[in-house]
Amino acid sequence: MTPFAYSHSFARQRPPLARKAQAMAIATVIALTSMAAAAQAPGAAVPTESAMVRLIQGLVQSGALTKDVGEALLAQAQTEAMAQRQAQRQASAAAPPASALQAQAGDVRVPYVPQTVRDGIRDEVKNEVMAQARSEGWAAPNETPEWAKRIRFEGDLRVRNESRLFSGGNSNEVVNYAAINSGSGYDVNLNTTAGLPPLLNTRQDRKNQWRARARIGLVADISDNTHAGVRLASGSDDNPVSTTQTLGNGLGKKNIWLDQVWLSHRLMDSVTLTGGRFSNPFVTTDMLFSNDLNVDGVALQYSKPLPSNKDLTLFGTIGIIPLEYSSDSFPANSLNKAASENKWLLGLQAGADWKLNERNRVRGALAYYDFKNVSGKVSGPCALYAGAQACDTDWSRPAFMQKGNTLMMLRDIALNPADPANTSQPQYFGLASKFQLLDMNLRWDTKVAGNYGLRLDANYVRNLAYDENKMFQRARGGIVNNYGANASLTPGKADFRSGGNAYMFQATFGKPSPSARGDWNVLAGYKRIEPDSMPDGYNDPSFHQGGTNARGYFLGGSYAIDKNTWLTGRWMSTKEVYGAPYQIDTLQLELNARF
Template identity: 40%
Template sequence: MTASPNPHRRTSVRVLTLALAALCAAPALAATPVDASKISPEVTLKLIDLLVAKGVMTRQQADDMIAEATASAAARPAPALAAQPAYQTQPGAVVVPYIPEVVRQQIKDELRAEVTQQAKSEGWAAPNALPEWTQRINVYGDVRARAEDVLNDGENYTDFPNFGALNAGSGYDVNDPLNNPLPTVNTTKNRGRMRLRARLGVHAQIADWVEADLRLATGSDRSPVSTNQTLGAGGNLSKYSLWLDRAYIRLKPSDWLTADIGRAPNPFWTSELLFDNDLSFDGVAIKTEFDTGGDFKPFVNLGAFPIFNTDFDFGSTQRLDKASSRDKWLYGAQLGANWTFSDDVNLKLGLGYFLFDKINGERSTPCVAPTSKDVCDTDLSRPQFQQFGNTMFAIRDIVPASGAPDGPQLQYFGYASEFGVANLHAALEIASFDPVKVVVEADVVKNLKYDANRIRALGPLNNFKPLRDPNDRTFIFDGGDMGYYINLLVGQPKIAKAWDWNASIGYKRLESDAVPDAFTDSDFHLGGTNSRGFILGGALGLARNTWLGLRWLSANEVSGAPYSVDVVQIDLNTEF
């Protein structure tokens, strides 16, 4: 079998052909006539031998070329003798034919075009060019340095239970509060801290309709609503953890349909009244946007997300069989539209419903005084993460152990309300003062599964009306199911270059059980619900994708004991 020719051989043979053609044509084109017979056949043969030695052609190909040239020369009639030139060369001088500039340029152009075409077709690695797969990979990220002051009001109530800490431990001994002090939220002492957020992502275009995305982020803990790392928190300049913040596959079989599978960004158009901006969603999301060819573009977003999945081997030491699972899910649906009234005015609307399945707590069946190693049948109904504000109740129905009525009685706490949240979100953008824009945003939420009577029957532990008479210890539940947010922004919504700017003012009110406190804004009122107040902010571009931001968040409680806190944040942001 004849070996395949060298991939560059065709180009080299083309070079030889062009060169020989130029040599043969040169006497006719030269300014000074040169006898073509002066071109020695030995030179041509040596050139062919050199090409064979370099591997450009095989010996057989060379012999065939020589034989063909010999037969062609024999068939041609003998040329007439040319007149002797008017000049004489010195004995031993070498005659070099002159090749005009136009011929040399033609050779270079044809050679360049042929090499370029062959490089593209055969995938040669060009100088200073990256491999093809790197053109489908995009690296992105951002870094934010923050200085933050937390300023508590001196008149704040001091005994707010820290239910998150209680539920994260082995249970609170309600039978011995003196020796087992109740952990409380800090509402009186001010704090100042520096914080860092760093995120690094890789986006890959696998195929025309398949993408993959992976992002790592900082974070002081496993909180789903914050990627902030408090500097100095570990002590002695110790290093910090990186978390898997996103990892998903995106399928886009058409221009109007997208599906995200894995841990992906928020697929819904919402404000921080419902979902914190740092929140990622585990599960499956489907997004559609229809181009009707006009100024009205509707969209539909759907999703199913596991909030909590029961440990495979979860059980109790009180019985041989394992406990039943209690998986928690979020199901969301949103219908909306982008409506462009003119070149300068755009309105975006979104109406959604979000069902948080089995997120509420449930009272257990009678459970004999459990130890720290035991479980009761509704222990999994307690929240695995929470912030502050939702109404809580004790979920264990504890029966004192026989013969030990004063023994430990470890208790957990769950959400007293169920959650099915309706959401109406709107934003009006006016660009009549280009480059300055005016954006008015409004958001409203209502918990359609809120039932005040059910909550009272469970025995709520917080969110009561303030006591007017110190001698009257009657606690009256005073929770709520509504929330709204309105904000005005002037300037450039997205800071992209030096001297871009914006300023904003907003007001937020979020009643105790309007939304689950675990997923809402983590900065306003230090996170959670049962809060109301103003947000002032501004940003100034310092360079390309680099800006300085300032925010003041002033919040009070909606119901219950007094709790007022101001948060001031100065941010230096950059992204790439």
């Protein structure tokens, strides 16, 4: 017998409901034929085909079966009925009549469909229904597309209550040079100035300020070797060291910034190249680089265990980081444009992470950071009185600064010959020192008091380019800060107080990064950051409210109240290293969560 076949391509073109109806109809026919085959025995009376014919014709008329499928079924039913009658005649001629084989009242005779034919129909209907189920998404509702499995989201949230407490004996003459540099300059001529320069608050407490931080990122595994990421973050402004948003402000909406955008490729098993804007690739502490700091540029990172000792891993990083580009159109209103002046950070670090045994692990790293073209430069004679809108070294002022570095005046302002005493002299300020940093980091993780974790961190930074004589030569005598508390009204080099060293110690008892409910830690540490040990624009903005020329201790602790949810408390007591009194105590209470 030849099994019937219906048009599969036509069935695929039918609407989903029609296909379902057709599948139901075919299944009904198969079921009836199967029952008939099971009930039929050799020698039975020749069955009538009228019931089957009427059934098929009814299905065709109702639209449950297409005409071509119905005709195929009718043809097969008739063919098999004729074959069955022929077989019965032959069986009757070869065997004596037997009353047991005679048809009984109520018997139903239907054509026999071979098992192979039934299996073929079943498989074809099954494939059709499963194809429809996959296209409509109801066969496996929890299944996700392959590309979605290569994308993951991650982020963290923090709500903080912060109080800053200032000593009543603090100097109230701490100039806010960052505010000056972001404006049109400050007139240093006492005959023409409009008043005092912008000053920092140093005596009035700021209590119970509510602040929040939110970061959410997407990481895509493009392949086994190539990955990409984008992260958004909160923040009160675009400064590089903090993504914390101060709340309040009349309940106004808060800002969202592009915090990271990067692409990385693994060149070989132990070497990865990353470019864009990404997390700090160097092993550091927040004494030098804030924990919130991201860097721009490219970084090449190496990490590989020693073949002879899998517990000892060597690592290294090379970073090329653009800090600032001068404007293409500087000076804006001049026919003659300045040459390109770009600022860079070139970093090189090497280190090792050694698991000594089950209770002890040591990590050490040595780095060199060269901040290129960041120091200030005195301009050529600048005739602002004659209508000049800028001086040729205005670009050398820092794009972002906190406080602490030694600063110098940048503009050599020409005096109006007609009235030199009353010539306005708006100044910008730049860094007096160069910065070439040697950075040494050491960490020891061990177990004490049974099985409690203890982590000891030490960090030392030395500015190899620190040189007081060169600073005064570069400034041409225009140093404006970092003089001793008892300096004269016209201070000189003898009154100057600065330094090029910084160090930090910290001990953490418990689990350094709480993640499971009940995890906890307590910590204590001390920092001393001399004024020109590092650029003041990139370190922790909480310790002494950011920057350099700061020393003091800090205490803290954390407790996980749930999975990846923990409370943190932190107390910092800081004061100046040199200069006028400036003491700040800071209390921070936080609820943190990550996902």
